[in-house]
Amino acid sequence: MAEGNRRVGIRQVAAAAGVSVTTVSHALNGKGRLPQETRDRVHEIAQQLGYRPNATARNLAGGKTGLLGLVISQPADVRFALSDFAYFTYLTAAASAAALDRGYALVLTPSEVGLGAAVGVAVDGAIVVDPVQGDPLVEELREAPMPLVTTGRVVGDDPGRAWVDNDHHAGTRSVLDHLARRGAERIALMTTPTVISYSVDVERAYGAWCAEHGMDPLITKTDQHLTESAGYAAASELLSRPTPPDAIFASYDRLAFGALLAANARGVRVPDELLLAMTATESSHGQSSGPSVTALNLHPDQIGQRAIELLIDVVEGRADGGEVLVPTAIIPRASTKRPVPVRGSKRSG
């Protein structure tokens, strides 16, 4: 279809349609004052000629770059390996695809570099993943100012910011409910000291749930390395207490896998003597032995997609702030497979 010696541009379309380039531009972008008939005709001819607008020219005229940046916030004192987190990979892949769909390109920026003037390319907006409290990058971007969406809130932020997050409050409660229905009476929460909104939300929801259910909260924090070893150590400590918990909710999959190993090592049977649940991504079937672990699925791909959508809305002036909550889904597996007691004769139907 692509005839002619050069790539087909707006001028070729205009010539073929017998109109001016202005009209073509207006018709294709739904602007200006044109009868529907003209719009349709231009569209059709553009289609026939295989016209693809030149994004660079469009960006230049529009004063933008067409680039969006994505940075993963990291605590200053710990360099955890990105690759430990399937979460980031899924989020990033989905975000990139969503951006492409909308004519933007997503560029991953190493957090050491940031997005300041030092970077070779300028971006129209940025996503910061899991901002750690006090991360200077967020401050810097806000000063710029640069359109910004965070996934996970900035702890301590006022309302009105643009962010996308899971509904960790509801998710945590659903896991705790799940464990309680299966007989858990002392549920421990295993989490990390890193101050991101995720940790804060989970702890808070756990605290509230415990208060409501008259359960003593039991929170254990691992060190900052989210490895099986950390989970192993924390679980070993928990299980060696005089009154050990009868359920553990781990806020990262690898902590749960470590906890499972610790239970095995001590001869504590899961799920018979200990219930185990974790927060995870789709891919967290990855543990290699023992019963499969019940998971609260965070849908990082949805987070990534929604973050891009929100960011583009901000960039293009359709939105300013905006709080998007992505629901979580609990996936029961063997580690909590126990009969649910029938209370009284309560039945639905």
Next chain:
Amino acid sequence: MAEGNRRVGIRQVAAAAGVSVTTVSHALNGKGRLPQETRDRVHEIAQQLGYRPNATARNLAGGKTGLLGLVISQPADVRFALSDFAYFTYLTAAASAAALDRGYALVLTPSEVGLGAAVGVAVDGAIVVDPVQGDPLVEELREAPMPLVTTGRVVGDDPGRAWVDNDHHAGTRSVLDHLARRGAERIALMTTPTVISYSVDVERAYGAWCAEHGMDPLITKTDQHLTESAGYAAASELLSRPTPPDAIFASYDRLAFGALLAANARGVRVPDELLLAMTATESSHGQSSGPSVTALNLHPDQIGQRAIELLIDVVEGRADGGEVLVPTAIIPRASTKRPVPVRGSKRSG
């Protein structure tokens, strides 16, 4: 520093330097005929004014997009989870940083989408990671034609293509040597059926090494899911043979972790009764129990960086083909910790 009401452009610099925009452009890009003195002066003033060239305008004038695409090739019949591979994460992150350094933006393209006309943005060149034999994407890009660099070769390709890869041949031999020096006499190779140059190279090097050392080759292929379970199953089968191997070289870290579990389960002690080595990335310390596993480090970050460098050379016409080999490094750990026998009285020094 940034004075004036508008962002400083080439015209502002020209005015401040008392020269034309042509001169500024030439001075800053090292083109045209100008005395060094003028170049220096323009540079200095540009610096003072905080001039940053607008990449979009530059691209428009130059007829490029400033975007490079990166796609991970996948076998048609298997969707393995990207996140299983720290390798891809490291490679991608390093590639992105390298691209930014050179004024390009790297965009991750989902392999389902590819890089054809269907994608919203056009790219100046592409990297295909680990092209699987018969991947139509590579064909398509070559037809386009689009500047292309692969990491890992396309199996069956003629020479003259542009690719970056580890020296798997040398790497494999160094692992086998390492195992042999520690007493291994029946080394099994555990790998996968996926046809990428990596698998092919490793198998070939293994075969050659065995022939040279008069060892019977023993290759076991797992199913295509590169999980601990797959490694567990394959290792179990190996260890149940009448004459089991006394060493296993796994071509993926998770296969090795699974093999370790299988050995534990059967009471086979590592490294005393079985030596274990694997191919891996920096982050592959991730197994949760048992001895740490000796690894052949692939340096995916270097692969990513070199691939970008080569691609930009191709895009900008400085290169056409080019074969870049990145060395591997063996990292001895507990799983092969055995005394190396002193042969005769041979000593160095």
Next chain:
DNA sequence: GAGCCTAAGCAAACCGTTTTTGCATGTCAA
């Protein structure tokens, strides 16, 4: 002194869009 060459630098065209401005029409109310 005419002719020629070279170095240094400028003006203007161009890249492919968007957006603003303005000019014909046609329609309708006064």
Next chain:
DNA sequence: TTGACATGCAAAAACGGTTTGCTTAGGCTC
């Protein structure tokens, strides 16, 4: 009949650079 006001479209000016040709001044040769 005559403004007043939409309507439909075109011309031209951005957007911020790069690139292609000049022009000009000076030095050299004959």
